[in-house]
Amino acid sequence: SQQGEEDPQALSIQEGENATMNCSYKTSINNLQWYRQNSGRGLVHLILIRSNEREKHSGRLRVTLDTSKKSSSLLITASRAADTASYFCATDAVQGAQKLVFGQGTRLTINP
């Protein structure tokens, strides 16, 4: 079964608004990562949060982790058109033969 699941699958907001994406997972993890992918391109690492951390910031990004609920959220503040992309969470729980398991992603569209 899939480890990480993002919610919502798609999100469309106006430029300047904040965007929040959620990720839920099923088993215990060591860390959780967020990646970004522009259409048809490779994934770019955004942030890694360890299981003993609750919140982490990087520029306009804020990631929270709630291990009791097995969930994480990615907040992008003051969104820009250039933030339009797909965002994926990835967890390191061993699931079958996979070391790092990715969710299906949230497609974020920022309207100018």
Next chain:
Amino acid sequence: ETGVTQTPRHLVMGMTNKKSLKCEQHLGHNAMYWYKQSAKKPLELMFVYSLEERVENNSVPSRFSPECPNSSHLFLHLHTLQPEDSALYLCASSQDFSNTGELFFGEGSRLTVL
């Protein structure tokens, strides 16, 4: 040179063709990965190499054949593919396989099988 370079970026092949995808990393990493990304499906890990040894093989059909001649280069040899193999193939590298840190991805090779 960017960190992880993939060639070609686009490839169209017939079901009877033989082609190869190439990946090169300039980061001094010890682990390299092939992922498959199909529409509306999660990223699927295909192969992992650590220090040039294959350490993961996720029941990938034999029509996909990986090769890792050294720690900087990774190939994916393709032969007698099916139309459902059309996808974006992503190469990634990481410092080590045993420590699940950040993955560095290439831009991907978009494969279309006719």
